[in-house]
Amino acid sequence: MSRPLIGITCYVEEAAYTVWRTPAALLPYDYVEHVARAGGQPVLLPPAGDPGALAGRLDGLIVAGGGDLDPARYGAPAHPRTGYVRPFRDGAEFALTAAALAGGLPYLGICRGLQVLNVALGGTLHQHLPEVVGHDGHSPAPGRYGHLPVRPEPGSALAGILGAGPVDVAHYHHQAADRPGTGLVVSATAEDGTVEAVELPEHPFALAVQWHPETGREGHLFEALVAAARLGGHW
Secondary structure, three states, rough: OOOEEEEEEEEEEEEEEEOOOEEEEEEOHHHHHHHHHHOOEEEEEOOOOOOOHHHHHOOEHHHOOOOOOOOOHHHOOOOOOOOOOHHHHHHHHHHHHHHHHHHHEEEEEEEEEHHHHHHHOOOOOOEOOHHOOOOOOOOOEOOOOEEEOOOOOOOOOHHHHHHHOEEEEOOOOOOOOOOOOOOOOEEEOOOOOOEEEEEEEOOEEEEEEEOHHHHOOOOOOHHHHHHHHOOOOOO
């Protein structure tokens, strides 16, 4: 059986490699390895041209982590700590997300990907989570993950993938969903009440997590996405 094509959105940032330092379309390789191990064919989707038009050629979509969304997209002024906003990436990923939802394309959002899905459906974000929960455990220091448990909601699609008990996961986010978008159901929270996963029950497979599953050894979320892609959207 051929590998289903799994598109993964990516960054455009200045990067250093061999003798060069130049703007590059890039993605942590953990995403690529997880998709390949799960049986999918990873395809990077730079935020250029018209990536939304590619949704019909894909079997599944991952909207990956990255910088903050432009708060204007959910009608809010920018918080002083909102940063790394890339409007061109916002535009590309909102177009891809809209196409995925309209076409029943299996969708997995990771960190920023949850925020894109939530805002695309009319939701809002907390722009600086430490002001809400009173601690910085979700993003303890630059380049260092926090490890906090999350609890999937019993009966959710997420619980069917990860189990219903608390799961210790890697966090690196200073923003999170505030008001859920239309149709979204919260499917996991942290002990401090932070929304850590959402899903869209009316869609064949659309879920998003606020943490970074690509950093761990277990690939259950990637396996579920690829399984849904093989079945034409359902899993």
